Amino acid sequence: MRLNGEISYWNDEEKEKERIPPQQKLVVGYALTSKKTKSFLQPQLEGLARKKGILFVAIDQHRPLSDQGPFDIVLHKLSGKEWCQILEDYWQKHPEVTVLDPPDAIEHVHNRQSMLQDVADLNLSDFYGKVGVPRQLVITKDPSSIPDAVTKAGLKLPLVAKPLVVDGSAKSHELYLAYDQISLSKLEPPLVLQEFVNHGGVLFKVYIVGEAIKVVRRFSLPDVNKHELYNNAGVFRFPRVSCAAASADDADLNPCVAELPPRPLLERLAKELRRRLGLRLFNMDIIREFGTRDRFYVIDINYFPGYGKMPGYEHIFTDFLLGLVQGKYKKRPANNG
Numbered sequence: 001m002r003l004n005g006e007i008s009y010w011n012d013e014e015k016e017k018e019r020i021p022p023q024q025k026l027v028v029g030y031a032l033t034s035k036k037t038k039s040f041l042q043p044q045l046e047g048l049a050r051k052k053g054i055l056f057v058a059i060d061q062h063r064p065l066s067d068q069g070p071f072d073i074v075l076h077k078l079s080g081k082e083w084c085q086i087l088e089d090y091w092q093k094h095p096e097v098t099v100l101d102p103p104d105a106i107e108h109v110h111n112r113q114s115m116l117q118d119v120a121d122l123n124l125s126d127f128y129g130k131v132g133v134p135r136q137l138v139i140t141k142d143p144s145s146i147p148d149a150v151t152k153a154g155l156k157l158p159l160v161a162k163p164l165v166v167d168g169s170a171k172s173h174e175l176y177l178a179y180d181q182i183s184l185s186k187l188e189p190p191l192v193l194q195e196f197v198n199h200g201g202v203l204f205k206v207y208i209v210g211e212a213i214k215v216v217r218r219f220s221l222p223d224v225n226k227h228e229l230y231n232n233a234g235v236f237r238f239p240r241v242s243c244a245a246a247s248a249d250d251a252d253l254n255p256c257v258a259e260l261p262p263r264p265l266l267e268r269l270a271k272e273l274r275r276r277l278g279l280r281l282f283n284m285d286i287i288r289e290f291g292t293r294d295r296f297y298v299i300d301i302n303y304f305p306g307y308g309k310m311p312g313y314e315h316i317f318t319d320f321l322l323g324l325v326q327g328k329y330k331k332r333p334a335n336n337g
Helices: 013-018 035-040 043-052 080-094 104-108 111-123 143-153 182-186 224-230 263-277 313-331
Strands: 028-030 054-058 073-077 097-099 124-126 129-132 134-137 157-165 175-178 189-197 202-209 212-217 237-238 281-287 293-305
Touching: 028 035, 028 313, 043 054, 043 313, 054 313, 073 157, 073 189, 073 313, 080 104, 080 182, 111 129, 111 293, 124 263, 134 143, 143 182, 175 224, 202 263, 202 313, 212 237, 212 263, 212 313, 263 281, 263 293
Parallel strands: 028 054, 028 073, 073 097, 129 293
Antiparallel strands: 124 129, 134 189, 157 175, 157 189, 175 237, 202 212, 202 281, 281 293
16 A cells, blocks of 8 residues: 655666766664564665675674775664664764664663653644653652652553653563552552553554655554443553564554544654654554544654664655765765876
């Protein structure tokens, strides 16, 4: 299915060649986990990159970074203070290298409280719709205090519970749905509690690659009606919903549920978040409140997500990499000799 507002790709070979001089190779050093390397550096990406003059080179984490390269771009998704310091030191010595993305900006979205604060501060509302975040509460300790804290905050059940810290582990993406307050004390802080918003069982994964935007539908948690709320009790664990679920793009969905968020609204949201977060590679999980057409909520933001699941990602990503250095090559003096 063709999505609304789908990005147009470079179709003219001559234009692609003009993006980077033929004698010049664009070298991208990557520091990724083995799992991330396998999911991201798929054959179709590496093959297209080679045709466009892009070379991906693995960074050896056991050798000094300054002894490797030279790199035009460093692409990374590793955690830990030691790696962040190594990258910061390298960047200080090699300011000409583009680092995707700055470690301190990435750290901002490793915490579910701070990641959504920028969306809440935006209070984005225009004639295309309104974007906010679900009401939420951060719990850092003492599970027995959770029921009282929820009452004082005035949060309505059911509540979605998510780990506060996003560190790339499977545990950091676990979801729980709590139907009653007493069961909340069974949860394990630190965590974020979000009011559950019925959204027709579908969420929109909005991938950002620089200025490019791609939207795909994913099945999500089913709606909860009043009968279920009154007759259910306890805390139920769910798998990593937006990642594990099958695509909903080809499903026979209610048009009111399936309709993609308006393109202009997504473009404005992405532009504002790129500026506020200081990131160029991220995605947002967005839901539309069921029964409305124009009320949206951002429920999660992820740095350097699973782009390998994004249709046409190899074209979008290689164009993005070339665009990063296009200006740099144009500014270089011609070699006359």
